[in-house]
Each structure stands twice: as C-alpha cells, then as structure tokens.
Amino acid sequence: MDVRTLCLAVLSKGEATGYEIKKAFEEGPFAHFQRASFGSIYPALSRLLAEGLVEAHAMEQDGRPDKKMYRLTAQGQATFHAALTVDPEPDQFRSDLLFLLFFACHLPPARAATLLDAATASYRGHVARVSGIKAEREAVSNATGQPLDPGREFVAGFGITLYQAAADYLDANRDALLADLQGHAEAAE
Amino acid sequence: MDVRTLCLAVLSKGEATGYEIKKAFEEGPFAHFQRASFGSIYPALSRLLAEGLVEAHAMEQDGRPDKKMYRLTAQGQATFHAALTVDPEPDQFRSDLLFLLFFACHLPPARAATLLDAATASYRGHVARVSGIKAEREAVSNATGQPLDPGREFVAGFGITLYQAAADYLDANRDALLADLQGHAEAAE
DNA sequence: TAATGCATGTAATCGGTTACATGATTCA
DNA sequence: TGAATCATGTAACCGATTACATGCATTA
Numbered sequence: 001m002d003v004r005t006l007c008l009a010v011l012s013k014g015e016a017t018g019y020e021i022k023k024a025f026e027e028g029p030f031a032h033f034q035r036a037s038f039g040s041i042y043p044a045l046s047r048l049l050a051e052g053l054v055e056a057h058a059m060e061q062d063g064r065p066d067k068k069m070y071r072l073t074a075q076g077q078a079t080f081h082a083a084l085t086v087d088p089e090p091d092q093f094r095s096d097l098l099f100l101l102f103f104a105c106h107l108p109p110a111r112a113a114t115l116l117d118a119a120t121a122s123y124r125g126h127v128a129r130v131s132g133i134k135a136e137r138e139a140v141s142n143a144t145g146q147p148l149d150p151g152r153e154f155v156a157g158f159g160i161t162l163y164q165a166a167a168d169y170l171d172a173n174r175d176a177l178l179a180d181l182q183g184h185a186e187a188a189e
Numbered sequence: 190m191d192v193r194t195l196c197l198a199v200l201s202k203g204e205a206t207g208y209e210i211k212k213a214f215e216e217g218p219f220a221h222f223q224r225a226s227f228g229s230i231y232p233a234l235s236r237l238l239a240e241g242l243v244e245a246h247a248m249e250q251d252g253r254p255d256k257k258m259y260r261l262t263a264q265g266q267a268t269f270h271a272a273l274t275v276d277p278e279p280d281q282f283r284s285d286l287l288f289l290l291f292f293a294c295h296l297p298p299a300r301a302a303t304l305l306d307a308a309t310a311s312y313r314g315h316v317a318r319v320s321g322i323k324a325e326r327e328a329v330s331n332a333t334g335q336p337l338d339p340g341r342e343f344v345a346g347f348g349i350t351l352y353q354a355a356a357d358y359l360d361a362n363r364d365a366l367l368a369d370l371q372g373h374a375e376a377a378e
Numbered sequence: 379t380a381a382t383g384c385a386t387g388t389a390a391t392c393g394g395t396t397a398c399a400t401g402a403t404t405c406a
Numbered sequence: 407t408g409a410a411t412c413a414t415g416t417a418a419c420c421g422a423t424t425a426c427a428t429g430c431a432t433t434a
Contacts (some may be wrong), residue, residue, distance in 0.1 A: 001288050002421070009288070033287040040422050042387055065429075067385060084292055088190070088285030088304070090311055093351060096220040096277030099190050101347075103273055104340030115277070122279055149291030150369035158290075158358055162282060165354035166403055169347055180339035191393070208413055228395050231415055252401095256413060 003040040006030070008072065008080040011054060015071040018042050029133075029152060032126060032159040046072060053079055075135065103175075109181045116174050123167035130159050193237065195219070197261065197269040200243060204260040207231050218322075218341060221315055221348040234259060242268050285309040290366075298370045305363050312356035319348050 001011075010021045010030070018041050025036045045068075048054045058066040097119050101126035104112050114189070134156045141148050190198075199219070207230050214225045237243045242265035247255040261269070286308050293301050323345045330337050351362045 001285055004421095006362070009292070017385075018387090029291070030288075031283045031286045033282055035281060035283070037324065037423060038386080039424070043422095061385090065385060073363060074373065085290060085300075088289055091282070091284045091286055091308070092224060093222055093280070093282050093348070093354075095222045095280045097280055098191055098347060099198070099219075099343045100277055102218070102344045103201070104343065106270060106273055109230065111274075111304060124249045124257060146368050146371075149294065149405085150366055151291045154293065155291045157269060157362060158287060158355070158387090159282075161354055161358045165350055166280075166347070169350045169358055173343060175200060176341055177343050182334075182337060188250070206413075207415090227414080228396070228416085233393095250413090258385095269410090293391060 003036045003044045004027050005080070005083045006034060006036050007041060007044050007070075008053065008076055012080050013072055013073045015069050017067045017069055018045055019067070021045075025055070027129075029156070032130060032163070035156070048076065052076075104177065104181055105184055107113060107181075109178055109185065112181055113159075113174075113178055115164065116170055116177070120167050120170045120174075123163045123170070126163040127160050127167065130163075132159060134160070190222060192225045192233045193300070194269070194272045195223060195260075196230060196233050196237060197242065197265055197272065199257055200261045200268050201266070201362050204254045204258050206258055208256070210234075210259075216318075218345070219320060220239055221352070222344070238267065242266075279290055293366065294373055295371055296370075298374065301370055302363075302367055305359055309356050309359045309363075312352045312359070314353040316349055316356065319345050319352075323349070 006025070008020055010016055010024045010028075013029075016024070018038070021041055022036065022038055024030050025034055039054065049070075051055055054070045055073055056068045057070050057072050060066055063174075077110060095113065100107065100115060101112070107115075134153065137148060137153075140146070195214070196210055199205055199213045199217075202218075205226070206211070210230055211225065211227055213219050214223055234243065234245075237246055238259075241262055243259045245257045245259050247253055248258050274355060286304065289296065289304060290301070296304075300340055323342065326342075329335070
C-alpha cells in the first residue's frame, strides 16, 4: 500500500493532521501492519490536496505554528473506495531477525540469545499494546452500547494472535537452538 | 535487508547464478521472509563483482547462452559476516490483506469472503511447502547422518508456526466476521 | 538545561520495481 | 502453436527513507 492510499484510509476514519496520521502508524490502529514516515506523508498530503481528494483548513494555536487539519472530499472518499477493490498482493512476513537467525551458526551464541530475547520482548510488547487498546474499545462499547467495528476488531485479533504465536515459538525453541549452537561450535573446534 | 546482502547470503551457502538466486527467494529457503527481483539481483551482482566481493566464471551450455556462476571471495565472506553483526530493525507483518479487512464494512460481504478464503489457502500453501522441504531435509539427515543446520530449521519452524497460526485465525473467525458484516449491512438499510 | 513532544515541511539520495529486450528449449 | 522454463541484462520511473531545517512548549 502506498502512503497516498494510507493517508486516505486514516482520513476516512475522521479528519486529522499530518502529525496525527503519522501517529496512527506508530501507536494507532495501523501500527502492526503498515508504516509511513513524515517524509512521505507530507508530500502525499500536498498532492492529495492539489488533486482535490482532501481539503484542509488551518487551525490556529497559541504560540505554536498553525496545524493543518485534513478532511476527505467526496472525490477522496470515492478514490479510497476504489482502492479497496484492488486485489492485495500476497502477504509476507519480511523479517530481518529471521535472516540473521538463518545464519545462527555464524553468530556468537550470546548474540543469538540477545537477538532472541529482544525479539520475544518486542513481540510481547505488541501483543500487550494491541490487546490493551482492543480491551479499551470493548469496555467503551459495553458502557455506551455503541457497536464495535468488525473489521477493526478482526484485524486487531489477528495481530494479537500472530505476535503471540511468534513470541511463543521463540520461547519454546530458544533453549534448543542455543544448545544446538553450543554443540555446533564445539564440534567445529 | 538490501538485495546486495541477500545475494551474499545465498552465495554463502554455495555458488549460484543470478537465476538461481532469484529462485532461492521464490521457492528456496528464504521464500517466506525475504524477496528480490531480477531487476535488483543482476545489478547487485555486477556491483559485487566490480568490488571484488564475488567472482564469476562463465559456464558454457549447448544451445543456451552461457550462464554465469558466482562465488563468494574471501572479502565477500568477510563483508557478509560483518552484515550479520548489524542489529535488525523490528519485524512488522506488513499486510495488504489486513488493510483491506480493516475496512471490511466498506466491502461487499462476498468479496470479504473471497479475500479471506484466498488468504487462508495461501497461508496453508506456505505451511505445506515449508513443511515439505523441512521434512525432506530431516529424512536426508536421518539417512545420511549429516547434521541439520540449526538456524535453517529454526527459521523454517518459525515460518510454519506463524503461517499456521494465521490460517487458523482466519478459519476460526471467518464466519463471525461475515455474520457481523451481514448484520452491519442490514442495520445500515 | 537538556530532552521530548508537538508541528510542518524540503531535498538529496537510494533502492527497487516494472517493463522491455533477447533467445533457445521443452512440454502440452 | 503457445506457454512455460531457463537465462541475462538494461532503463525509466517511482516511491520512500534519511537527514536537514525551524521553532515553541513542557517536563525532568
């Protein structure tokens, strides 16, 4: 997904500034499966504005420079919906960690252990974060009676399950790998 | 991981042609967590050759044009090992499918179903393929007594577990999502 | 006082994809 | 005859990252 479409997607959930769009990919609902940087968001927004897919109005703030609030136009809505009809390319879990671990034999065992532990912690962090905001949404929904968004909850659940499985796998196989590496190193002596 | 490093990585497992390197990312051991295209592999190989990190010798073939077999030099080995000491950036399951499903409410339920089923099939295909080659390696190892590569098996196991978990999640939540969507659509009428 | 968060933007650069170009062989 | 596999490469283009540039407010 290009950043252009990603911006339309965030804005389809409500108006936002460039800065807030960035946050949606850092801590917000898209955090676990998409990413975008300032360097791509701001130019995308400018282009979208020039094309009439979004409209912007400046909001004055005391002291701070104005912030620009962006909102989808009808044309932007339509373009976004059209983007949803495109077939997705197959998913792939592109992972630098797996790349390194593939060559575990060339790694000092201590480094392998560090890598493994850091990744486990990171995955568990993901699970905790996404679970937290999902639970919060459920609490709000229960309290107010507002229905949950099925797509959003489905995607959050997917993320939780996947990162949980990843963390569990690392946990379950960590010691065996490290032992293998030790044996491998000794055999090479 | 840039394609340059990826090429060094494949060549560290034995000499190969550009074409074979491509295959390593399509069906080979790297298939489920890295990717590279011809348009990036061939230029990377040229550059690597110019820098002395790989050496090449032409292999004549009857009828067909020569193929170039590439092999790591000592310098290439060293560069590759250095690349293994770099800290990996955090993993992210970048997924177009999840992006679309996040907006499931804007999708016709039939399309959501198609998307879900295609993804499940694709994940299961991954699992079958990686399990197959893993089992084959284990059989060979049992027959010949050659030890397995711990890193390779660990990574293969990770891929199997993850894609299995993904497929299972889709299976387990498919019908509920579709029902929600139906209810949502009716409520909107 | 230093770091962090809020807030927006530009420019250089880079890496990679897509499409194109070529050409033989084998299999359906 | 047409498609797929083997086999290598180039060029245009694009999209995105990184770093840079600015500046105020708040918090430690």
